[in-house]
Each structure stands twice: as C-alpha cells, then as structure tokens.
C-alpha cells in the first residue's frame with residue numbers, strides 16, 4: 001500500500017511558556033493508504049500537537065512531514081491553505097460545522113471551496129449524508145442536530161471531497177457511548193469503502209478497540225505502535 | 238461567491254436583535270445627517286433669499302463718501318450710464334440705479350429714522366422682487382392725489398399707519414437743504430427681517446428727483462449677478478471698470494451673515510463626522526463582538542483550507558450588507574421625513590424672537606437629491622472601513638490555536 005504520510009524526527013517544542021514544552025520528540029511514523037489508526041495517550045501526551053503538525057495547522061520545530069512526496073513542514077502558509085484544502089480532511093472535537101448552513105451545505109462546503117461543479121457537489125453531499133445515516137436531515141441546520149449527528153455531518157464533510165487522509169482529534173469526546181460507537185462504526189466503514197486513510201486521537205478505551213492500528217504517545221514520544229485484526233461485529237452492515 | 242454571501246447574510250441574522258439595533262443606529266444616523274443638512278440648507282436659503290435676494294443684492298456700488306454720510310450729494314458720477322452698462326453684461330442679471338438717502342418719516346403722531354430709496358419700479362422688481370413682497374396694497378400703480386411710498390410692515394406698525402394713510406418724508410437735497418414732502422402709503426412689504434422692514438422706504442425715482450432737486454442722482458447701484466457663486470469675481474471686475482466707485486459684495490456688506498453661513502457649513506461637517514464616527518464605531522464593536530464569539534468556527538474555516546482572503550471578504554460582506562440594508566431603509570425614511578417636514582415646516586424653538594435678526598421662525602428643510610446618495614455612500618464606505626479591523630482580527634487567528642480554544 002502507498003505511503004500517505006511519513007514523519008521523520010518530527011519535533012515540536014512550545015516556547016511561548018515559562019518552561020519550553022517538548023510536545024513532540026523525534027516522532028518517526030508512516031501511514032499507508034486505507035489505514036484506520038488511533039493515536040492514544042494520556043492528556044498532554046501530544047496527540048493534538050501531532051495531528052495539528054501532520055495536518056499542516058501548526059509548524060514543527062524540527063523534522064519533516066512528507067505527504068505525497070512533499071515536505072509540508074517547510075511549505076509557505078499560503079500554499080499550506082491550498083494543500084489542506086486539497087489533501088486533508090478534518091474532524092474536530094466540536095464546533096465543526098458552520099451553524100448558518102444546512103447539513104447538505106456544510107457537507108458541500110469543502111467541495112465548494114475546491115470549486116467543484118455544483119451538480120456533482122450536491123450529489124456527493126447527499127450520498128455522504130446517506131452514508132452517515134442522515135439522509136433525512138439534509139436541510140436541517142446544525143443547531144437542530146444532536147451532538148452525535150453533528151459529528152456525523154462533520155465526518156461526511158471531511159470525506160466528501162475524497163482527501164488523501166482525514167484527521168480527527170477526539171471526535172467522540174463530547175458524545176455518549178452509543179453515539180461514539182455509532183460514529184466510530186461509520187468512520188470505520190467509510191474508511192474501508194472509500195479507501196481514505198483515517199487517523200483519529202482518543203482517550204476512550206472502548207473506542208480504541210475499534211482501531212486496526214493503535215499508536216500510543218507518552219510525553220511526546222511513540223511508546224508503542226500495534227496492528228490489530230478486527231472483526232467488524234458491531235457494524236450495521 | 239454566492240455561498241459566501243449566503244453565509245454572510247445568514248450570519249447577520251444569527252443575532253437578530255444585535256443586527257436590528259445596529260441597522261436602526263444606521264437609519265437614525267442617516268436621518269440625523271440628512272435632517273441636519275436639510276435644515277442647514279433651509280436656513281441658508283432663507284437667509285440668502287431674505288437678506289441677499291430681497292434686501293442687499295449680490296453687489297452694491299456707492300460713492301466712497303456715501304458710506305459714512307448717506308446723503309444725496311454723494312452720488313455716483315454717471316450712475317445711470319454705469320447701471321445700464323452693467324445691465325448689459327453677460328455675468329450680470331440686473332443692475333438697479335437708486336437714489337438712496339437717509340431721512341425721517343412721520344405719521345400723524347409718530348416719527349422714525351429711515352433709509353429712503355428712490356427706485357425705478359420695474360427695475361426694482363427684477364432686483365429685489367419688491368413687488369412680490371407686498372402683504373398689503375399695490376405696487377406703484379400711481380394715480381393717487383399724493384405720490385406713493387411702499388414701507389415695511391414693522392414700520393407701518395410702529396407708525397400706526399396702513400395702506401392709504403398719509404406720511405411725511407424729510408431729508409436733505411443735493412445742496413444739503415432740508416426738504417419735506419407728503420406721500421401716501423400704497424403698499425406694505427413683509428420680510429423675515431424686522432429691522433429691514435422698520436428702516437426702509439421705497440418711492441418712485443421720478444418723485445425722488447423732484448424732491449432732491451436734480452435729475453438722475455444715483456447714490457446706489459444694486460447688482461444681481463447671473464451666477465450667485467461668482468459674486469466675488471464679478472465685484473472685482475466691476476471694481477476694475479469703475480475705480481472711482483466703491484464696490485462691495487454681500488459678504489463685505491453683511492460679514493455676520495457671511496460668517497454665520499460659513500460656520501453653519503463647518504458645523505454641519507462636524508455633525509456629519511460625529512454621526513458617521515458614532516455609527517462606524519457601533520458597527521465596529523458589533524462585528525468585533527461577533528468575531529470573538531465565533532473564534533472556533535472561524536478557526537475551523539481556516540483549518541479546512543478556506544483562504545484568509547475569503548474569510549476576510551465574508552466579514553466585510555457581513556458589514557457591507559448591514560450597511561446597505563441600513564442605508565436603503567435610512568434613505569427611504571430620510572426622504573419621507575424631508576418630504577413631510579418640507580411641507581409642514583419645522584418651527585424653531587424661540588423662533589419668534591429670532592425674527593428681529595432676520596431668521597425665520599419656521600424652516601422648510603430641503604435637500605439636493607445628490608446629497609442622499611453622497612451621505613449614503615460615505616456611510617457605506619465608513620461601514621466597510623469599520624469592518625476592516627474585525628476582519629483583520631479574524632484572519633490573524635491561527636487555526637491550530639483557534640480550534641483548540643474551549
């Protein structure tokens with residue numbers, strides 16, 4: 001399988017604080033196309049920092065992040081915006097959606113920024129909403145959706161534009177157990193069906209068990225990197 | 238682009254009451270600005286009409302000594318020729334040669350000091366529109382047993398006389414001799430200025446010649462220029478043509494009026510600046526608040542790859558839409574306001590007393606239609622300027638930081 005992301009000696013030190021914080025220390029990781037990976041670790045271990053750096057939202061202080069053969073660590077800000085738009089999907093813990101747009105408009109949003117043809121955009125957005133089980137909420141605004149439904153819209157949006165990979169920072173943190181499982185199942189299924197690499201961070205042990213690869217960070221360094229064979233028992237086909 | 242505007246539009250209505258408040262502020266600001274400007278224009282026009290058009294005209298010519306001693310012997314040499322030469326010029330509408338002297342007027346039981354103006358009725362009508370200022374009587378139709386005079390309403394009240402009454406005028410003739418003659422009040426004119434009404438008497442130039450004892454004695458030439466804005470240039474030209482004559486324009490004659498009009502213009506500009514600033518800062522504050530409330534959301538937009546330029550335009554568009562809504566409603570309401578007040582008039586508080594100083598007690602606000610668009614344009618431009626700072630704040634957000642904020 002093709003390598004999508006490769007980090008080499010990736011480091012990030014926050015210097016804005018009284019004592020410099022070494023949030024990432026020489027992280028060497030490779031992610032291949034189609035992987036479904038959980039980044040786990042205690043609070044403050046550097047999960048968010050890692051995702052931000054490989055997602056081009058933050059600059060590393062050392063090392064490389066090579067995506068599609070390009071080192072984004074040295075990329076200019078303006079190019080990075082475009083790079084994120086074309087290659088990376090994002091799902092955050094909360095407030096992902098534009099409150100004034102309906103579900104389908106939210107899902108179309110990235111494709112809109114990419115200037116995709118309108119008809120294709122609409123069709124894809126509706127299809128994705130169906131995929132996440134929100135086919136009946138197409139014209140509903142986020143405020144009228146539950147937290148779990150909002151996150152599903154966010155996942156649909158992240159995947160709709162078919163990015164190289166999707167980064168999700170604690171996507172289930174604000175959800176109850178059932179919604180969390182449901183979201184994970186959807187993510188896992190879409191990961192297989194759409195062949196889109198999915199990397200998410202989590203605290204939640206039950207969620208971790210769904211991942212096929214689990215990378216554990218401790219104090220900004222990789223403590224373990226394990227692969228699992230999962231049987232998709234919990235998926236609703 | 239369409240979606241961007243859609244988002245901006247919907248963002249405006251997210252906090253409905255806040256947007257309505259700021260739109261209301263824009264509307265009131267606009268109405269306040271239009272009202273101030275319309276009142277100023279009304280005041281200026283009323284002053285202009287009253288003082289310049291109906292009293293002093295744009296330019297006056299005198300013998301240099303006449304100014305200190307307004308007597309018949311200080312007349313303009315060749316006054317009749319000068320007046321007719323001036324009348325022929327393209328930049329001058331009309332020039333009225335008058336015989337003006339100071340003297341006394343007396344009724345049966347009262348007397349008063351007045352300025353007596355011997356005029357050619359048809360020319361004077363074109364110069365000051367005296368014929369149209371009459372509130373009572375007629376305009377030099379003649380035919381009576383006694384020669385006619387036209388006096389101001391205030392003077393008539395002071396002398397306790399009316400149309401048809403007999404009056405006696407006393408003044409010095411060309412030789413400095415005191416002369417007296419009887420007249421009949423034929424008409425009474427009315428102006429805003431009580432003091433002008435009190436001290437001005439018009440009679441036919443032919444009668445005047447008879448009493449002063451000489452033909453064609455011209456002590457004053459009043460000039461109305463074609464282009465009111467050109468009064469200074471025209472006065473200068475006339476001064477060059479007739480170096481022996483004292484030429485003064487209305488700003489020389491009425492410096493207080495000139496400065497009060499200048500001051501009004503200046504005051505208006507400051508009023509408008511204050512209104513625009515207040516509204517702009519209100520708008521800035523509103524947009525800034527809405528930015529601060531949306532940090533996470535804006536962070537997400539930047540994170541997913543929405544260019545800073547687009548985020549910037551989105552926020553500027555929000556403000557512009559608010560400004561345009563406020564601008565359009567404000568313009569319509571301002572227009573309605575001026576339409577109504579321009580008909581009913583606006584009473585000036587304590588205005589009765591002001592009449593003595595030549596101010597009307599009721600003004601009819603009026604505005605040039607171009608002003609509506611000018612002030613609306615300025616308001617929209619300032620609104621956009623006011624949005625630049627919040628928009629700049631928004632695009633300086635670091636996506637990683639912004640999405641982290643709890």
Ligand SMILES: Nc1ncnc2c1ncn2[C@@H]1O[C@H](COP(=O)(O)OP(=O)(O)OP(=O)(O)O)[C@@H](O)[C@H]1O
Nearest residue numbers: 014016017021023042043044045046047048049050
């Ligand atoms: N902007 C910042 N300035 C200074 N230090 C920071 C900043 N952001 C994160 N840190 C520090 O870097 C370290 C890693 O933080 P990070 O948020 O990546 O951890 P995390 O694993 O995502 O934690 P959590 O599970 O609580 O979300 C922590 O010690 C944190 O305090």
Ligand SMILES: [Mg+2]
Nearest residue numbers: 047048049169
């Ligand atoms: Mg985190």
